[in-house]
Amino acid sequence: MCFGCSPANPIGLKLKFKMDGDICRTEFEAGEEHQGWNGYMHGGLIAALLDETMAWWLWLKDISIMTVEMNTRYSIGVPIKTRLVVESWCEEVKRDRLYLMAGRIILPGGKTAVKATAKFMKIDPAQI
Numbered sequence: 001m002c003f004g005c006s007p008a009n010p011i012g013l014k015l016k017f018k019m020d021g022d023i024c025r026t027e028f029e030a031g032e033e034h035q036g037w038n039g040y041m042h043g044g045l046i047a048a049l050l051d052e053t054m055a056w057w058l059w060l061k062d063i064s065i066m067t068v069e070m071n072t073r074y075s076i077g078v079p080i081k082t083r084l085v086v087e088s089w090c091e092e093v094k095r096d097r098l099y100l101m102a103g104r105i106i107l108p109g110g111k112t113a114v115k116a117t118a119k120f121m122k123i124d125p126a127q128i
């Protein structure tokens with residue numbers, strides 16, 4: 001019951017993803033329950049949004065992975081009750097196992113509020 005994407009998780013983000021060319025995209029609107037500072041989305045949940053969107057770029061290509069490293073640059077506070085677009089893409093694949101991914105959160109009007117880069121490691125799903 002994935003926190004990011006399962007429709008059955010009562011406290012989850014219930015994200016749905018689509019590929020558009022080589023970009024994986026989802027939309028999300030944070031509610032009051034997702035706040036850190038009043039009116040703004042909690043930074044840890046912002047990271048979860050980006051982590052999940054980068055993971056789904058790989059999942060939609062049938063690649064089973066786990067996040068092994070992530071860096072997040074928060075440039076603009078992300079307001080709640082605002083439609084956000086989250087995008088991810090792959091920048092490089094190393095040794096056929098380490099995927100260098102990137103993602104961003106776009107505010108209405110087009111400004112990028114948050115950028116992330118992360119490394120994902122291919123795993124054998126039977127091991128989980």
Ligand SMILES: CCCCCCCCCCCCCC(=O)SCCNC(=O)CCNC(=O)[C@H](O)C(C)(C)COP(=O)(O)OP(=O)(O)OC[C@H]1O[C@@H](n2cnc3c(N)ncnc32)[C@H](O)[C@@H]1OP(=O)(O)O
Pocket residue numbers: 002004005051052055056059065066067068069098119121123
């Ligand atoms: C419909 C169904 C829906 C379900 C959809 C779900 C969608 C997705 C949901 C997803 C939710 C979101 C996703 C989440 O939230 S995933 C949850 C958060 N992530 C984790 O919990 C991962 C924990 N880590 C591990 O379990 C292990 O580390 C794994 C299994 C990943 C690898 O352990 P393993 O023992 O196999 O590998 P190794 O340690 O020998 O390393 C191998 C090689 O890699 C190199 N290396 C290692 N680390 C790094 C690094 N950081 N940068 C660069 N290189 C690195 C290392 O030096 C070595 O190189 P070499 O010595 O071979 O040269």
